Amino acid sequence: MAIYHCSTKTVNRSSGRTAVASSAYRAGEKLEDERTGLTHDFTRKDGVAHSEILSNLDIEIDRGELWNLAEKTENRKDARTAREWVIALPDELDADQRKDLAKEFATALVDRYGVIADLAIHEPSKGGNDKNHHAHIMLTTRKAELDPDNKLILTTKADIELSNTKRKSLDMSTTQEEIKAIRTKWADLANHALEKAGHSEKIDHRSYADQNNGLQATIHEGTKVTQLRRQGINTEISRFNDNVTQHNAKHLNQQQQQKESVLQRGLNRVDQGFEQWQKNQESKRLELERQAEIQRQQKLEHQQAERANRKASQDLDQGGMSL
Known part of the structure; x- marks a missing residue:
């Protein structure tokens, strides 16, 4: 369907x-x-x-x-x-x-x-x-x-x-x-x-209430039944039709919920997959930033060590020359 x-x-x-x-x-x-x-x-x-x-x-x-x-x-x-x-x-x-x-x-x-x-x-x-x-x-x-x-x-x-x-x-x-x-x-x-x-x-x-398309046919209510309804008097026909209406409303509601549930499950998988991908992307981005920071620190420490070594070498050279 x-x-x-x-x-x-x-x-x-x-x-x-x-x-x-x-x-x-x-x-x-x-x-x-x-x-x-x-x-x-x-x-x-x-x-x-x-x-x-x-x-x-x-x-x-x-x-x-x-x-x-x-x-x-x-x-x-x-x-x-x-x-x-x-x-x-x-x-x-x-x-x-x-x-x-x-x-x-x-x-x-x-x-x-x-x-x-x-x-x-x-x-x-x-x-x-x-x-x-x-x-x-x-x-x-x-x-x-x-x-x-x-x-x-x-x-x-x-x-x-x-x-x-x-x-x-x-x-x-x-x-x-x-x-x-x-x-x-x-x-x-x-x-x-x-x-x-x-x-x-x-x-x-439209909603099923707006459609008013019962799954089970109701009995035609003639003028007399209609007039009695307006007076608040139930008849066998009016009671039958009321029961049919309630049954159809319940059935249509369950049917609609089932169909929408099937579709929604598929749509939810799309949204959930996208949300999970976003989380993975964020984790990757944070990890890349962490690795970049580690490399930056290591490079900085290496440069500092090289400057210290050059300065120590220069100090030794100057000390030797003064002798």
Whole structure:
């Protein structure tokens, strides 16, 4: 059964994350962070089925140059340097169909906000049966343009990054409503792809309470039953329908939790792997600094010893000459 998942989060310096490191990890590439001086090498990472940069600009965009530019454009210590969308790709589709669907959604985001998208499609874990095909789509938080020399520049903040106060002054909906619209867009695109591929399965961005689609059919309540309900009088039909509603709500809730748990486990492995890599990188950096300090001290001690030896030799030579 197709799983609905469409969530968004941001890459913030305040949380210790960088857009360069995040992109390298999701795309399984080796990127150098010019701002921090660190090199992030994830070329041995498994499970990256496809990665691609998408934009409306008629130039070829290098992944490393893009995210280093995103980092350089922001001056604040707590700056937001990227926004990420994570979507679950229907297992009912084949690899090419999933790629086309992910690209279509990423392109829709590019068109909507005038930004650049960095798409990475991940496969389910090896040996697993969770079928959690999913995609990470990193967006620049600023609009992308070309300067007079046809070079890439990032300009003003994208609409979705504006505060609700600013959005209200521009007669825009709230950020929450904007995100809801994107989630609806994803459901529409995914359902169209499923239908085009000949599948009857559908996903729905709404909560199950909003969908009101019971797993067990209820009995039609005629005018008399409805009138009695309004008077607070239960009938055999109304009691049956109430029980069905409760049963379906419980079943759907358990089903949704199970599906989300499967997907979340896969996504958690991505985040945990990245966090562990960051810890390892920090340990390596501290060890390199310690070794460099030891070498510096040894070199300093060696230089001091050489100066002492030269001075002692000079003193002996001067003493011999005075005799």
